[in-house]
Amino acid sequence: MISFIKGILDYMTEEWIIVDVNGIGYKIYISSSTVSKLPSVGKEVKIFTHLQVKEDELALYGFMSQDELNMFERLISVSGIGPKGALGTLSTLSPADLCMAVITEDIKTLSSAPGIGKKTAQRMILELKDKINTLEAVGLGGETVLEVQQNGTAEEAIFALTALGYSRVDAAKAVKEVFKEDMSVEEMIKAALKKLALI
Template sequence: MIGRLQGILLEKQPPEVVIDVNGVGYEVQMPMTCFYDLPNVGENVSVFTHFVVREDAQLLFGFNSKVARALFRELIKANGVGPKLALAILSGMSAEQFVSCVNSNDATTLVKIPGVGKKTAERLVLEMKDKLKDFGHDLLTPFSDSAVISPQEDPTISDTPVDEAIAALVALGYKLPQAQKSVKSVGKPGMNTESIIKDALKSMM
């Protein structure tokens, strides 16, 4: 089990990063709510991880706190929720927003996330309500709508911030036309990839 990585941030291509740990590059997928808090490329980074082994792949998911990872692990235990859907859920809303949806039985907001149908949303609200009681108030502290966004982009990547934002949304499960429309509506000259994704996700929620 790989529980934590500490090294140099080599690449940032949302929702995936590459972290160099003693010469070995680890590909890690992160929810956007954690991705926003990453340092610049070339700087030291430390992330908590969850390792998933499948017949056709070995996947690492990264988080900026143990609490965020714990919430991810609870989500993938829910009926019908796999790692990809859990990643999309934690990219589309902060932990505080997710807890609010569960506590207020708000399945309607959850349905707006790609891959979450009405039945899945209702089941999530039902199953997660009891599980979230164990997290306490600390669950609300790691994430914030005012998360710091790094202004630096990896200079080795030639795609424009708009192209990267669209690709990231598609990777999170959004349909290409929906991703393109949302990015076009929020994108402005000078915005970096992460800020475009953040605004696009907010516009779809």
């Protein structure tokens, strides 16, 4: 198992890179979110990798963080999602947003990823919910989940925002940012809508 590759970024496209490690070039498939975090060609880079073994080929998939790699490996464990589908999902959603979407059963957010329809999103929730706990979401910056579950007013505001067409993840983030203990549901919705208008 190749856990990571550290070397010089030799070549880069939108879908893959080549990393030169002591004169050997490793081709690594990446997500578009990884592309945006890469250094310029000629600089040193460390990529966390997953080695996919098939009968006719070996393929490396790479990520800038261990969190992204962990989420990729969970996504490809879902029946019907292959490495390309998992990369596409991580190009659209961060690990924190994915965790929150799974925990809150936010089908709309999950199906915003390319190639992920409503049925696949439901399967993701079903197969990943037990593998992603709330504490992990908090560690990834998804502390909204805990606070929302513990506050009825915030939950009502989030429900109203999702009824207006916002995803549960975006609604929860907006409510988290404006949340004050003494706010009414109406005040919370108005303040959250202003935040959402700026996104």
